[in-house]
Each structure stands twice: as structure tokens, then as C-alpha cells.
Amino acid sequence: MSPQQKALLLPKKQGNFEIGSRSIPSPGAGALLVKIHSAALNPVDYKIKDLGFFVTDYPAVLGSDIAGIVEEVGEGVDNFRKGDRILAHGKFSNDFAAFQQYTLTDARFTAKASYEKIPSSESFDSAATVPLGLDTALVGLHGNHFGAGLTPPWTKSVGESKKPIVVIGGSSSVGLYAIQLARLSGFYPIITTASPSNEELVRKYGATHFFDRNLSGKEVKAAISKITDSAIGIVYDAISLPETQSVAWELLANDGTLVLTLPASVKEDEGKGRKVISTFAGPHDPQNEELCSSSWAVVEKWLSEGTIQPNKYEVLPNGLEGIIGGLERMKLGQVSGTKLVAHPQETQ
Incomplete structure (x- = not known):
């Protein structure tokens, strides 16, 4: 036996x-x-x-x-x-x-x-x-099938792109890794929502601007307009409940991409070009194998150097x-x- x-x-x-x-x-x-x-x-x-x-x-x-x-x-x-x-x-x-x-x-x-x-x-x-938190953030941002298809940060030297990104639920495990990957990919500003008690936490991980998660989509949009004139091309909703998705959808540019960790409750606009992607982070999935095997090859380096916390x-x-x-x-x-x-x- x-x-x-x-x-x-x-x-x-x-x-x-x-x-x-x-x-x-x-x-x-x-x-x-x-x-x-x-x-x-x-x-x-x-x-x-x-x-x-x-x-x-x-x-x-x-x-x-x-x-x-x-x-x-x-x-x-x-x-x-x-x-x-x-x-x-x-x-x-x-x-x-x-x-x-x-x-x-x-x-x-x-x-x-x-x-x-x-x-x-x-x-x-x-x-x-x-593992799961990092892979969920990674595939959502960089996956071609289950994500927004951004160039992975290890494949090029990234300068500041001056493109804004919003992470809804920044103090969640996935949210914190999404913030860190956004920083590695050169996004600025990196805007996030969370409980006020977690403001210090999300800033420590790389968020440049913080808003209370209880604000409405209109209130967050108005506040963001004071930070940047640029359209929000990517929103990563690490919570993905119907109420957070509606906030995220309100912030998103007409040609933007909303990345979700749960099924979509918002509907893609006909003709307007806004996309909704429900990510799936299993590295063993054939659609994710190549991306995740490349990222896992740098995980030890990222952790030992403190690049990813x-x-x-x-x-x-x-x-x-x-x-x-x-x-x-x-x-x-x-x-x-x-x-x-x-x-x-x-x-x-």
C-alpha cells in the first residue's frame, strides 16, 4: 500500500x-x-x-x-x-x-x-x-485570450507610458498584484479603489492615486478627471461584483478594455468598441501555458529582488x-x- x-x-x-x-x-x-x-x-x-x-x-x-x-x-x-x-x-x-x-x-x-x-x-x-493572485493579475493584463493582451513587462525595457490604469479593489490579493504589474508595465497614474483603511497598503504596493470604494462611478470619474486628461483604456476589476463592474464600466474609454475576475454583468456596447474580458488564470490551460511558463521563469528573480512583493x-x-x-x-x-x-x- x-x-x-x-x-x-x-x-x-x-x-x-x-x-x-x-x-x-x-x-x-x-x-x-x-x-x-x-x-x-x-x-x-x-x-x-x-x-x-x-x-x-x-x-x-x-x-x-x-x-x-x-x-x-x-x-x-x-x-x-x-x-x-x-x-x-x-x-x-x-x-x-x-x-x-x-x-x-x-x-x-x-x-x-x-x-x-x-x-x-x-x-x-x-x-x-x-501563485494564483499573481497569475490572475498577469493573465488579465497580458493574456491574449483571457486578458487585455498587453506586452509582458519581462519582454522589453519599460519606460513610463503616461497611460492611466484603474484597478478596482486594489487591496485584494489580485488587486495588489495588478497594481505591481501595472507599475512594471510603465502605467501612470495607477488609480485604485479600496476601503479607506487600506489606502496606505495600496500606496505601498504602487498605487499613485486612491479613492474610496464606496464612491459612485460618476464621483470616481469626476475625481479622475482632475488627475489626468487621458482616457482610461484599461480597468482591472479585481472584485467584479455587479456594483463594481458598473463603476468600472462608467470609467472606461469607448475603445477600452474591462478585465474581470468573475462573469460579466455589464454588456459590451454594440459598435462602441468597449470590450469585457473575464479572465481565467489557470497556467495549465493551453491558452495560458506560454505566457505563464515565461512569467514563472522570472518569479524567483522578481521575489528575490523585491520587484514583486x-x-x-x-x-x-x-x-x-x-x-x-x-x-x-x-x-x-x-x-x-x-x-x-x-x-x-x-x-x-
């Missing part, structure tokens, strides 16, 4: 999470076996549980954000070895998911996490806040079990400007 591990299982569609056990998988070609030290939570995790999308096989293991230590290296992988500290973007497949003690990762979407600026005891927690985080107690309460808090809107992280190895 293969060795067993503890995992947080969703036993059936729209069921309740429970701690169970499953076999530790073995890495095939191009994969790594990773002992997970930190796994971060995302809104998509409770939405999968509540709505039953993305997953077809049960019992299911969820979770996309992985940080840990390489235990075994699959055939054909030559840039990682046993003992490497890594972060990786998982997928909706039990052997590649985050909410368990061991998982497989695709070496193309894995990066080393031994960056000097963060103490080693904290580096796993910090690293786990990166991970999210602030809070560690949940009780290992995998803590994820259940953490997802409930997220669903109730009780988490702001902070990523929740669990330690699967501490599961009782």
Missing part, C-alpha cells in the same frame, strides 16, 4: 469539508513531489464548495497556492532538486491541489522560494500568497482544519487586505 497523507476533502458536490486520508502521489515526467508547508486560501475555494463548478470528481481536494520543499523530482526536470524550497500554482486535480500534506506540481509553474529578504520561517507563508498574510491554526473556518470568514467578507494561510503539516 502506498504511503498515506492527511487531506482536506470535499466528499461530494456542494458537500461539507472533512479531514481524511489519501495516497501520496508519485511525480511523472515534468513534475515534482512537494511536501506542503504553507497553502493559501482563495475565494474560488469556497465558491467551488458552494456552487459546485470546476470540479467533477469527488472526493475532491481543492487549493491552488502551494509553498513547500521538493521531496522527489520527476523525469526530465533538471532545474529543481530534492530539498529546494518552492512555490507553485496548483490545479483542480487532486494530485496537484494545495489542501493536503503532499502534492505534485508542474515544474513549469514552480519557482524557487529561497529569497533573502524574508526570514526562512516566514518565507513559505509569504510565498504561498503569490507578496501579500500580507495571517496564519490559520489547526492545520488543514483551519481552512474550513478561514473560507467561511472570507465568504462573510471578514478578511481585508490579508491572505489567509494554513500549515498542512500541523494537522492533528
Whole structure:
């Protein structure tokens, strides 16, 4: 019998999470076996549980954000070895998911996490806040299929473009990475909305102008007109609820692009040219593979140089079990400007 591990299982569609056990998988070609030290939570995790999308096989293991230590290296992988500290973007497949003690990762979407600026005891927690948030921002801005198709910042030396960008929900995980990528791509001004309590946070990550998220679209538009005469060609709505989409739509230029993280509730204008794109950040999707494998090749450098800053985080107690309460808090809107992280190895 293969060795067993503890995992947080969703036993059936729209069921309740429970701690169970499953076999530790073995890495095939191009994969790594990773002992997970930190796994971060995302809104998509409770939405999968509540709505039953993305997953077809049960019992299911969820979770996309992985940080840990390489235990075994699959055939054909030559840039990682046993003992490497890594972060990786998982997928909706039990052997590649985050909410368990061991998982497989695709070496193309894995990066080393031994960056000097963060103490080693904290580096796993910090690293786990990166994968899904960064990829969602990245694909939304730079993807040709699921995004606005902007030139990725690593492919050219970017000067200040003097083009404005608006990020709705700048203090969310995705929002903070969108702000940072906008800075790397030379946008100015970088305008964002968030709670007033998170103004300092979004400015620290690179926002040049901040507005209260409770302002109407008309009020934000009037305020932006005092900052820049340029039309707003891109709005990234990291929240994407109907009310934030309507604000974003009001700000957008006639030939602009609105990037969403959820399905669109606004309708594209006939003839006016405004586009709406619902992004999908799975790096394993054929439409995203080339872009994401290129970006994951620079993630270690970005993190070690401080070019990209991970999210602030809070560690949940009780290992995998803590994820259940953490997802409930997220669903109730009780988490702001902070990523929740669990330690699967501490599961009782």
C-alpha cells in the first residue's frame, strides 16, 4: 500500500469539508513531489464548495497556492532538486491541489522560494500568497485570450507610458498584484479603489492615486478627471461584483478594455468598441501555458529582488482544519487586505 497523507476533502458536490486520508502521489515526467508547508486560501475555494463548478470528481481536494520543499523530482526536470524550497500554482486535480500534506506540481509553474529578504520561517507563508493572485493579475493584463493582451513587462525595457490604469479593489490579493504589474508595465497614474483603511497598503504596493470604494462611478470619474486628461483604456476589476463592474464600466474609454475576475454583468456596447474580458488564470490551460511558463521563469528573480512583493498574510491554526473556518470568514467578507494561510503539516 502506498504511503498515506492527511487531506482536506470535499466528499461530494456542494458537500461539507472533512479531514481524511489519501495516497501520496508519485511525480511523472515534468513534475515534482512537494511536501506542503504553507497553502493559501482563495475565494474560488469556497465558491467551488458552494456552487459546485470546476470540479467533477469527488472526493475532491481543492487549493491552488502551494509553498513547500521538493521531496522527489520527476523525469526530465533538471532545474529543481530534492530539498529546494518552492512555490507553485496548483490545479483542480487532486494530485496537484494545495489542501493536503503532499502534492505534485508542474515544474513549469514552480519557482524557487529561497529569497533573502524574508526570514526562512516566514518565507513559505509569504510565498504561498503569490501563485494564483499573481497569475490572475498577469493573465488579465497580458493574456491574449483571457486578458487585455498587453506586452509582458519581462519582454522589453519599460519606460513610463503616461497611460492611466484603474484597478478596482486594489487591496485584494489580485488587486495588489495588478497594481505591481501595472507599475512594471510603465502605467501612470495607477488609480485604485479600496476601503479607506487600506489606502496606505495600496500606496505601498504602487498605487499613485486612491479613492474610496464606496464612491459612485460618476464621483470616481469626476475625481479622475482632475488627475489626468487621458482616457482610461484599461480597468482591472479585481472584485467584479455587479456594483463594481458598473463603476468600472462608467470609467472606461469607448475603445477600452474591462478585465474581470468573475462573469460579466455589464454588456459590451454594440459598435462602441468597449470590450469585457473575464479572465481565467489557470497556467495549465493551453491558452495560458506560454505566457505563464515565461512569467514563472522570472518569479524567483522578481521575489528575490523585491520587484514583486507578496501579500500580507495571517496564519490559520489547526492545520488543514483551519481552512474550513478561514473560507467561511472570507465568504462573510471578514478578511481585508490579508491572505489567509494554513500549515498542512500541523494537522492533528
